[in-house]
Amino acid sequence: MTRRPTVVEVAQLAGVSIASVSRVLSGKSARRDTEDRVRAAASELGYVPDATGRALKMGSTLQVALAVDDVGNPVYTEMMQGVEQGLGGTGARLVVSSTGHDLDDLVAYVRGLGRGHADALVISPLQRSPELVDALVHSPVPVVVVGDVGEGVPVDTVRTDSRAGVLLAHRHLVGTGRSRIAFVNGPAGTSPGRARREGYLEACVESGLAPEVVEADAFTVAAGEDAWARVAALSGRRRPDAVIAGNDLLAFGVMRGALSAGRRLPRQLAVVGIDDTQFARVFSPSLTSVSLGARERGRLAAELLLDRLASPGRDARTVRVEPRLEVRESSAPVVEAVRTPGAKRSS
Amino acid sequence: MTRRPTVVEVAQLAGVSIASVSRVLSGKSARRDTEDRVRAAASELGYVPDATGRALKMGSTLQVALAVDDVGNPVYTEMMQGVEQGLGGTGARLVVSSTGHDLDDLVAYVRGLGRGHADALVISPLQRSPELVDALVHSPVPVVVVGDVGEGVPVDTVRTDSRAGVLLAHRHLVGTGRSRIAFVNGPAGTSPGRARREGYLEACVESGLAPEVVEADAFTVAAGEDAWARVAALSGRRRPDAVIAGNDLLAFGVMRGALSAGRRLPRQLAVVGIDDTQFARVFSPSLTSVSLGARERGRLAAELLLDRLASPGRDARTVRVEPRLEVRESSAPVVEAVRTPGAKRSS
DNA sequence: TTGTAGGCGTTATCAT
DNA sequence: ATGATAACGCCTACAA
Numbered sequence: 115m116t117r118r119p120t121v122v123e124v125a126q127l128a129g130v131s132i133a134s135v136s137r138v139l140s141g142k143s144a145r146r147d148t149e150d151r152v153r154a155a156a157s158e159l160g161y162v163p164d165a166t167g168r169a170l171k172m173g174s175t176l177q178v179a180l181a182v183d184d185v186g187n188p189v190y191t192e193m194m195q196g197v198e199q200g201l202g203g204t205g206a207r208l209v210v211s212s213t214g215h216d217l218d219d220l221v222a223y224v225r226g227l228g229r230g231h232a233d234a235l236v237i238s239p240l241q242r243s244p245e246l247v248d249a250l251v252h253s254p255v256p257v258v259v260v261g262d263v264g265e266g267v268p269v270d271t272v273r274t275d276s277r278a279g280v281l282l283a284h285r286h287l288v289g290t291g292r293s294r295i296a297f298v299n300g301p302a303g304t305s306p307g308r309a310r311r312e313g314y315l316e317a318c319v320e321s322g323l324a325p326e327v328v329e330a331d332a333f334t335v336a337a338g339e340d341a342w343a344r345v346a347a348l349s350g351r352r353r354p355d356a357v358i359a360g361n362d363l364l365a366f367g368v369m370r371g372a373l374s375a376g377r378r379l380p381r382q383l384a385v386v387g388i389d390d391t392q393f394a395r396v397f398s399p400s401l402t403s404v405s406l407g408a409r410e411r412g413r414l415a416a417e418l419l420l421d422r423l424a425s426p427g428r429d430a431r432t433v434r435v436e437p438r439l440e441v442r443e444s445s446a447p448v449v450e451a452v453r454t455p456g457a458k459r460s461s
Numbered sequence: 462m463t464r465r466p467t468v469v470e471v472a473q474l475a476g477v478s479i480a481s482v483s484r485v486l487s488g489k490s491a492r493r494d495t496e497d498r499v500r501a502a503a504s505e506l507g508y509v510p511d512a513t514g515r516a517l518k519m520g521s522t523l524q525v526a527l528a529v530d531d532v533g534n535p536v537y538t539e540m541m542q543g544v545e546q547g548l549g550g551t552g553a554r555l556v557v558s559s560t561g562h563d564l565d566d567l568v569a570y571v572r573g574l575g576r577g578h579a580d581a582l583v584i585s586p587l588q589r590s591p592e593l594v595d596a597l598v599h600s601p602v603p604v605v606v607v608g609d610v611g612e613g614v615p616v617d618t619v620r621t622d623s624r625a626g627v628l629l630a631h632r633h634l635v636g637t638g639r640s641r642i643a644f645v646n647g648p649a650g651t652s653p654g655r656a657r658r659e660g661y662l663e664a665c666v667e668s669g670l671a672p673e674v675v676e677a678d679a680f681t682v683a684a685g686e687d688a689w690a691r692v693a694a695l696s697g698r699r700r701p702d703a704v705i706a707g708n709d710l711l712a713f714g715v716m717r718g719a720l721s722a723g724r725r726l727p728r729q730l731a732v733v734g735i736d737d738t739q740f741a742r743v744f745s746p747s748l749t750s751v752s753l754g755a756r757e758r759g760r761l762a763a764e765l766l767l768d769r770l771a772s773p774g775r776d777a778r779t780v781r782v783e784p785r786l787e788v789r790e791s792s793a794p795v796v797e798a799v800r801t802p803g804a805k806r807s808s
Numbered sequence: 809t810t811g812t813a814g815g816c817g818t819t820a821t822c823a824t
Numbered sequence: 825a826t827g828a829t830a831a832c833g834c835c836t837a838c839a840a
Contacts, residue, residue: 118575118601120833131811136835145809165578166516167833170816175513177556177578185541186739191532198559207578209524210557212545230465230817231512231524231554254465335743366743373745392533396682396713398720398745467817478827483819492825514817517832577833 119159128155139163177207178419179232181223183240185212187333187363188391189408190238193260196412197236204420206233215332217243224249224257234423236260236415240304240333256422258415262305268430270418272411276306276388279404279437280313281320283358283386286402286439288321291448292356292384296326296348298341298368300333300360310360310388326354330364338367346375355383355448362387362394365401369444384445390438399443407435466506475502486510524554525766526579528570530587532559534680534710535738536755537585540607543759544583551767553580562679564590571596571604581770583607583762587651587680603769605762609652615777617765619758623653623735626751626784627660628667630705630733633749633786635668638795639703639731643673643695645688645715647680647707657707657735673701677711685714693722702730703792709734709741712748716791731792737785746790754782 125132128151138144138152155161169175180197182190198208209232213220220239224246227235235253238260239246250257250269258270280297287295297314300307311327318325328344330337338359345354345368357372359365365387369379377383379399387394390405414433422428472479475498485491485499502508516522527544529537545555556579560567567586571593574582582600585607586593597604597616605617627644634642644661647654658674665672675691677684685706692701692715704719706712712734716726724730726746734741737752761780769775 118577121835122833132834133811133813133836134809137810140835143809148810160572160575162573162575164833165576166513166522167816168835169513170517170818170832171834171836173816185538186535188533188535191538194532194557195559207556207558209554210541211554212542225507226509229509229512335739366740370743370745370747392682393713393740396717398717468819469817479818480820480827480829481825484826487819490825495825511817514832515819517816517834518818518820520832 118164119161120164121161124152124155124159124161127159128152174233175231176205177209177232178416179209179211179227179235179237181211181213181220181235181237181239183213183215183238184333185210187361188393189361189389189406192391192408193238193412193415196409196414197416198412199409200413200416201420202416213239215240217241217246221245221249224253227253227255230254234258234419236412236419239263240301240306242305256419256426258418258422260411260415262309270422270430271432272414272418272435273432274406274411274435275309275437276404276406277309277313277316279388279406279439280310280358281317282437282439283388283402283404284314284317284321286441287356287358287384287386287445288323290384290445291450293323294326294350294352294354295323295356295358296328296345296354298328298330298338298345298357298359298364300330300337300364302329304333306333307360314358330360330367333361333363335363335367335370338364339371340367342368342371342375346371353382356385356445357383358386358388360388362389362391362401362403365403365444366393366397369397369399369401380444380446386445390440394440395442397444399446402442402445403440405438405440407438411435465511466508467511468508471499471502471506471508474506475499521580522578523552524556524579525763526556526558526574526582526584528558528560528567528582528584528586530560530562530585531680532557534708535740536708536736536753539738539755540585540759540762543756543761544763545759546756547760547763548767549763560586562587564588564593568592568596571600575601577601581605581766583759583766586610587648587653589652603766603773605765605769607758607762609656617769617777618779619762619765619782620779621753621758621782622656622784623751623753624656624660624663626735626753626786627657627705628664629784629786630735630749630751631661631664631668633788634703634705634731634733634792635670637731637792638797640670641673641697641699641701642670642703642705643675643692643701645675645677645685645692645704645706645711647677647684647711649676651680653680654707661705677707677714680708680710682710682714682717685711686718687714689715689718689722693718700729702795703732704730705733705735707735709736709738709748709750712750712791713740713744716744716746716748727791727793728796733792737787741787742789744791746793749789749792750787752785752787754785758782 387403390403394401734750737750741748
């Protein structure tokens with residue numbers, strides 16, 4: 115809680131001008147003698163250049179803003195770690211906003227970014243509106259969108275294909291003997307919600323299975339648990355023997371609900387999540403999940419950003435991360451029970 | 462990516478002086494006419510005051526730095542949410558640093574905070590050194606420590622009593638019939654590691670049970686899984702029938718390891734975690750855990766901070782959050798199966 | 809090599 | 825009520 119010294123005081127103590135102080139401290143050449151005295155004075159006073167003054171002069175804050183929907187979702191902390199990693203040694207600080215679900219707030223946030231507290235923005239919006247897209251395109255600072263901002267919008271983007279991700283999951287389940295595969299989607303009003311729904315419906319057509327979609331009202335564990343109740347209530351002769359969930363949190367909720375209801379996992383019910391968050395492998399049974407490379411997308415976003423800052427004029431670019439299915443215990447193949455000799459038996 | 466307008470341009474367009482612009486926009490009284498023209502000009506140009514310019518003038522950045530060990534640990538994202546909540550409507554932004562384990566880096570970070578990119582610092586260090594304490598005490602900005610910074614150090618602090626937390630856990634396990642309770646601690650070189658170890662040893666004295674400590678080399682799931690192997694290798698006639706873990710991540714690792722090894726949870730092994738992170742209730746079996754009120758501690762830290770900013774001169778203050786045991790499935794009581802009337806048998 | 813001086817965008821003081 | 829101007833702390837032409 116001590117007041118901080120400025121260049122002026124360092125200069126006085128060293129007996130030189132403030133220009134010399136600044137020069138020495140930013141590594142420009144100076145006479146040996148001056149350099150020594152400046153360094154001595156600076157370290158005696160504990161001088162550290164003020165970030166604000168420098169930012170004002172240089173027009174850059176050394177800060178990157180990161181806006182995600184919900185920091186409580188591990189997929190976003192993983193993305194955040196990716197961004198940090200991608201920013202690497204640039205010394206940039208990360209200003210994190212958990213923007214929540216309100217689209218207007220998000221737009222206001224992006225506009226307010228004009229306030230210049232960050233040199234750039236990495237944003238991963240769950241929803242988009244024309245206003246948001248407009249705000250992103252006209253942002254005063256470079257923007258990288260992780261997610262879906264629409265085709266042809268001139269903004270750097272890191273995309274993945276969660277539609278294809280759901281296809282992977284569905285094929286895997288069909289291939290391992292599941293025949294009634296329900297889909298617990300997140301809110302259909304979100305971009306991932308729409309894309310994943312599409313993938314599911316496409317997979318149903320491909321496989322000839324009847325689509326059964328339950329829509330959760332958020333991408334959370336609680337919403338997943340709630341959705342499970344509706345899956346369990348689906349009518350029909352046979353119960354659903356598999357669930358694809360819109361993300362890992364929903365999948366955890368479904369598993370929790372199913373286990374509480376006495377279902378055997380994975381024997382009676384297979385579950386597949388999306389995002390492959392760090393807890394997927396830890397859960398019991400461990401959760402088969404479609405990795406969308408959150409950490410890698412974060413890293414790529416940071417790289418795109420650094421590249422953009424280096425060449426502001428270049429055209430917008432889109433990089434893609436392919437979904438990858440991580441098979442674990444929660445989707446173990448159906449084993450056929452033996453009745454007659456020659457067949458296999460379930461344990 | 463458009464350049465941002467400044468007060469000067471707004472003033473020109475409105476036909477007034479920059480002083481009037483600033484006045485109107487900060488809500489001071491002005492002639493109706495001037496006010497209208499300024500507002501019109503500002504909104505036409507899409508003017509938003511520059512955060513850096515304002516920060517330089519006002520000497521405050523409207524930013525709060527948050528330094529935690531590992532954002533990948535849900536306990537810290539919960540703390541972060543608490544800080545956000547406690548900051549409430551102040552409009553302060555959160556600059557997050559995942560400082561990692563290196564103590565020197567942490568000290569450098571606190572010193573570097575002198576660079577003035579934040580008005581205050583909330584820090585939750587895993588370890589402390591004299592250098593760190595010194596840096597915190599002499600920090601140029603107000604500091605709130607969430608955790609243990611030592612007695613009598615003049616820094617605002619939010620504490621909890623994880624020693625007592627472990628006692629709660631141990632008594633609970635003893636009370637529900639467990640008789641060989643091992644402790645999987647995090648690194649003993651950390652403050653929580655030391656405090657929790659102490660609590661465990663104290664509980665062993667209290668209960669008369671022999672202490673058995675396995676030290677994991679980090680507070681992570683992987684380290685917990687690894688530690689499980691060492692618990693399983695403990696010699697003795699009976700196996701350990703309970704494990705207290707240094708935090709939830711370690712507990713998850715232990716559960717994972719134990720389940721993979723074929724142990725029945727909670728029948729053959731009870732597990733209790735610490736932190737009560739959001740996934741504790743989701744895991745299967747759900748994890749009994751000692752809540753240390755991470756979110757509340759974050760909120761309290763923010764409040765302490767706001768209070769300190771309001772009255773910089775006041776004495777350092779310490780607020781406490783009491784640990785609370787959340788009993789769940791992973792520590793279900795030992796059930797005694799009946800063989801012969803009156804006799805007991807463990808199942 | 810060094811010092812002087814101007815300006816980044818803002819707010820606030822002090823005249824008017 | 826309003827306008828001119830100084831100042832916040834820094835960097836960097838430009839001049840010496």
